[in-house]
Amino acid sequence: xxxxxxxxxxxxxxxxxxxxxxxxxxxxxxxxxxxxxxxxxxxxxxxxxxxxxxxxxxxxxxxxxxxxxxxxxxxxxxxxxxxxxxxxxxxxxxxxxxxxxxxxxxxxxxxxxxxxxxxxxxxxxxxxxxxxxxxxxxxxxxxxxxxxxxxxxxxxxxxxxxxxxxxxxxxxxxxxxxxxxxxxxxxxxxxxxxxxxxxxxxxxxxxxxxxxxxxxxxxxxxxxxxxxxxxxxxxxxxxxxxxxxxxxxxxxxxxxxxxxxxxxxxxxxxxxxxxxxxxxxxxxxxxxxxxxxxxxxxxxxxxxxxxxxxxxxxxxxxxxxxxxxxxxxxxxxxxxxxxxxxxxxxxxxxxxxxxxxxxxxxxxxxxxxxxxxxxxxxxxxxxxxxxxxxxxxxxxxxxxxxxxxxxxxxxxxxxxxxxxxxxxxxxxxxxxxxxxxxxxxxxxxxxxxxxxxxxxxxxxxxxxxxxxxxxxxxxxxxxxxxxxxxxxxxxxxxxxxxxxxxxxx
Amino acid sequence: xxxxxxxxxxxxxxxxxxxxxxxxxxxxxxxxxxxxxxxxxxxxxxxxxxxxxxxxxxxxxxxxxxxxxxxxxxxxxxxxxxxxxxxxxxxxxxxxxxxxxxxxxxxxxxxxxxxxxxxxxxxxxxxxxxxxxxxxxxxxxxxxxxxxxxxxx
Numbered sequence: 001x002x003x004x005x006x007x008x009x010x011x012x013x014x015x016x017x018x019x020x021x022x023x024x025x026x027x028x029x030x031x032x033x034x035x036x037x038x039x040x041x042x043x044x045x046x047x048x049x050x051x052x053x054x055x056x057x058x059x060x061x062x063x064x065x066x067x068x069x070x071x072x073x074x075x076x077x078x079x080x081x082x083x084x085x086x087x088x089x090x091x092x093x094x095x096x097x098x099x100x101x102x103x104x105x106x107x108x109x110x111x112x113x114x115x116x117x118x119x120x121x122x123x124x125x126x127x128x129x130x131x132x133x134x135x136x137x138x139x140x141x142x143x144x145x146x147x148x149x150x151x152x153x154x155x156x157x158x159x160x161x162x163x164x165x166x167x168x169x170x171x172x173x174x175x176x177x178x179x180x181x182x183x184x185x186x187x188x189x190x191x192x193x194x195x196x197x198x199x200x201x202x203x204x205x206x207x208x209x210x211x212x213x214x215x216x217x218x219x220x221x222x223x224x225x226x227x228x229x230x231x232x233x234x235x236x237x238x239x240x241x242x243x244x245x246x247x248x249x250x251x252x253x254x255x256x257x258x259x260x261x262x263x264x265x266x267x268x269x270x271x272x273x274x275x276x277x278x279x280x281x282x283x284x285x286x287x288x289x290x291x292x293x294x295x296x297x298x299x300x301x302x303x304x305x306x307x308x309x310x311x312x313x314x315x316x317x318x319x320x321x322x323x324x325x326x327x328x329x330x331x332x333x334x335x336x337x338x339x340x341x342x343x344x345x346x347x348x349x350x351x352x353x354x355x356x357x358x359x360x361x362x363x364x365x366x367x368x369x370x371x372x373x374x375x376x377x378x379x380x381x382x383x384x385x386x387x388x389x390x391x392x393x394x395x396x397x398x399x400x401x402x403x404x405x406x407x408x409x410x411x412x413x414x415x416x417x418x419x420x421x422x423x424x425x426x427x428x429x430x431x432x433x434x435x436x437x438x439x440x441x442x443x444x445x446x447x448x449x450x451x452x453x454x455x456x457x458x459x460x461x462x463x464x465x466x467x468x469x470x471x472x473x474x475x476x477x478x479x480x481x482x483x484x485x486x487x488x489x490x491x492x493x494x495x496x497x498x499x500x501x502x503x504x505x
Numbered sequence: 506x507x508x509x510x511x512x513x514x515x516x517x518x519x520x521x522x523x524x525x526x527x528x529x530x531x532x533x534x535x536x537x538x539x540x541x542x543x544x545x546x547x548x549x550x551x552x553x554x555x556x557x558x559x560x561x562x563x564x565x566x567x568x569x570x571x572x573x574x575x576x577x578x579x580x581x582x583x584x585x586x587x588x589x590x591x592x593x594x595x596x597x598x599x600x601x602x603x604x605x606x607x608x609x610x611x612x613x614x615x616x617x618x619x620x621x622x623x624x625x626x627x628x629x630x631x632x633x634x635x636x637x638x639x640x641x642x643x644x645x646x647x648x649x650x651x652x653x654x655x656x657x658x
Contacts, residue, residue: 053648166558170551174519177526177544184537191537192529215594222590223582225621391623395614396636398594402601403640407650412602415653419598423591431511449540456539 002132005350009358012057013366021058022363025065026371030378032066033073034385035393036083038217040070041330045213046397048206048337049404056341057356061363063337064317067330068367071273071310072116072375075302077386079108085386088273088309091281095294095301102297106239107247111299112306113375114243115255119307120368122259123266123314127321127361134322135350143454144465146346148475150444150451153325155479156269158437165486171428172437178203179445186453198413205442206336207405207414208421212435213333215422218397220429221390237380247299254284254300255307262308266315269440272328273309280308314364321349321357324447329436335443340408346447512559516552523548586621593617605655610637 012018032043044063051059074089079096092112099108141149154176158168181192182202193199258280265276284304285294294301316328324345326332335345338356343349349357405418425435459465467473484490523545530538530545597613614633618624624632644650 049650050643050648052650164555164558166551166554170519170548170555173544173547173551174522177522177541177548180526180541180544184533186536187534189533189537191533191541192526194529218594219587219590222621223587225583225586389623391618391621392632394590394621395617398597399610399614399636399640402598403606403644403652406601406653407644410651412653415598415601419594422594426591427515431508431515433515452540453536 002136005354005358006128006132006361008355009360009362012355012359013061013362018058018061018359018363019366019370021054021062022065022367023370023374025062026069026367026374027378029066029069029071030073030076030371030374031382031385033070033085033089034076034382035388036077036081036085036386038393039086039213039330040067040074040088041333042213042217042397043070044330044333044337045206045210046400046404048210048333048340049407051337052340052407056338056343056353057359057363059341060334060337060356060360061367063334064313064360064364065367065370067334068120068310068313068364069371069374071120071313072113072306072371073382074309075112075116075306076109076379076382079105079112079302080383081386086273088277088312089305090274091277091305092302094281094305095297095299098295098297099299099302104297106237106241107243107299108302109237109375109379110241110243111247111251111302113241113372113379114248115251115258115303115307116310116375117368117372118255119259119262119309119311120313120371121365122256123263123311124361124365124368125314126263127314127317127364131318131321131361132350134318135347138322138347139351141347141471142469143451143458144469144472145475147448147451147455148466148469148472148479149323149325150448152475152479152482153269153319153323154437154441154444154448155482157440159482159486163432163434165483167431167433168437169483171433171435172441175438175441176445176448177441178208178438179442180449185446185450196413198411202446203417203442204408204414206340206408207418208442209333209336209439210401210405211418211421212425212428212439213329214397214401215419216425216429216435218394218401219426221394221397225390237383241376241379243299251299251303254287254304257283257287258304258307259311262311263315265308266312266328267318269319269325269328272316272330273312276308276312277305280304310368317360317364320345321361323347324349324444326440326443329439332436332439332443339443344446345443509559509563512556516556519548519552523552589620590617593620601653601655603655605657606641606652607637607657608655610640 029040032038033040044066051063070086071088074084074086075092075096077083077085078089078092079100082093082097084090084093096108099105154172158172159165181199183200184191190200261280261283262276265271265279281301281304284300285291288294288300316331319325320331320335324347326335343353343356401418402415405414406412408414428435455465466476526541527545530542593613593616597609601609611633614636615629618629641652644652
């Protein structure tokens with residue numbers, strides 16, 4: 001069955017229309033990624049309505065390609081301007097910018113592109129091999145295990161998000177609460193709709209995420225006007241971009257190590273490219289014989305971060321496609337893309353919607369290959385995108401948000417809702433409360449509600465069912481540990497284990 | 506507003522939302538309110554925990570006499586500009602339905618660009634009109650998606 005589905009996905013992705021949309025998605029991703037201040041998540045969120053007119057598999061493949069392209073694109077501004085195009089390219093500035101200062105910008109781009117390509121290929125292969133197998137295991141999960149998986153996903157995402165764990169958990173809990181709006185899936189009665197018929201089918205997830213991710217981003221661009229440090233002069237790049245085999249040879253180990261770090265970081269819900277790039281950079285430095293040279297403009301620094309952030313893409317899609325738990329905020333938006341086509345996240349993604357899911361899996365591999373060629377052709381052109389002013393981009397984002405949220409259901413109420421979520425997102429940003437857990441709460445809310453009710457029906461109302469199932473018990477224990485690990489008590493215990501005498505005295 | 510007051514405001518809003526939802530649960534059957542009530546309790550507890558955490562952070566910072574990085578960067582934010590930009594977004598959102606995309610969108614873009622002194626007048630006109638037409642062609646002609654037409658519907 002898995003082989004059949006894989007072959008079906010391969011045939012599907014090789015259709016000219018699919019390959020063209022993947023190429024288009026990669027190119028858009030490259031240019032969006034190159035613009036400082038615009039994240040892949042925001043780009044996917046505002047461009048999501050564009051996929052309505054396409055087949056779900058084609059549309060979602062385009063968005064995944066955009067994600068992959070943006071991961072490489074982020075390095076362009078990082079290398080040229082010392083300003084990461086996307087948060088995932090933050091560590092690339094450390095060695096990329098000094099390389100550009102030494103007149104080696106073309107070399108830095110080449111290493112970044114090659115490392116991104118290898119990282120992307122490794123993560124695509126990981127997705128192709130791990131996802132179908134994990135999907136088979138997930139199929140054996142009943143409502144009890146599904147509830148526990150969702151609880152674990154929520155707690156990990158909340159505790160690993162930037163900032164305080166309490167705020168991450170609160171953001172996630174509010175997201176879950178908002179997901180309760182709409183018709184109750186068990187009794188069929190309207191819940192928290194306040195008599196508004198537009199809310200009977202729940203809060204439109206895509207509308208919420210467009211507001212949460214894009215409006216605050218547009219305002220942030222306005223906030224930073226005047227802080228950019230003047231106009232940058234960009235010199236055209238005339239040198240060859242592609243590195244030679246001799247240049248690449250000493251980087252191979254770093255690239256492979258960083259790719260594996262990226263895949264693993266991606267699999268862990270709540271951590272994304274930004275975490276992976278720093279993790280990989282530190283590891284590359286730790287293993288290097290020339291530790292002191294890191295930060296002065298050495299190719300290893302660029303290779304490590306860029307391999308890792310592209311490897312995150314495939315890794316993050318593994319829990320997203322097999323369990324319906326988004327690995328990052330970007331994959332949460334991708335899930336939104338599936339939901340607008342009526343495809344619900346969960347283990348059935350790999351069976352009921354195998355045509356879409358397996359096409360997406362292959363699309364990532366082809367997006368990586370296409371990204372390499374698009375990168376070779378367009379990198380020299382995309383450096384000029386870094387010069388586009390925030391003053392031009394910010395209102396354009398707003399227009400796309402408004403038109404996109406209207407287009408989803410042809411509803412003005414959705415535009416108001418998007419604006420409301422935008423305001424909420426902006427103030428959350430101001431108090432450093434992460435928005436990703438709220439979005440993921442909105443996705444998982446229904447799944448949690450349904451699986452909880454089904455489990456309680458099975459157990460005749462007894463909550464002990466969640467500890468009687470061994471898988472569920474383990475998952476819930478891990479959920480508890482994920483919360484405890486971010487508390488001061490855990491830090492104290494670790495300190496005590498490491499240095500018992502010091503604590504005792 | 507100090508950070509601590511911001512956290513109190515956020516916690517109060519979350520608790521208010523929870524109370525409204527809690528009142529609404531009385532009109533639901535037991536199967537319908539079980540999970541929401543659990544979530545309401547969690548939201549209230551976490552809101553209180555957030556304020557306590559912020560309070561301890563406040564005391565810790567006061568002891569160290571630390572000026573946080575956030576306060577330093579906030580000085581560079583032009584609050585009036587952000588407020589006006591937000592106001593213009595609100596105006597755009599509320600006028601697009603009655604007046605329509607073709608009038609409000611180029612107008613919104615042009616006004617924001619003029620306010621932000623983004624580029625020359627000629628470029629402002631070109632970008633505002635060009636982008637409006639581009640989005641129309643992309644959404645309506647190419648993808649067959651609706652846009653609010655207002656007077657033109």
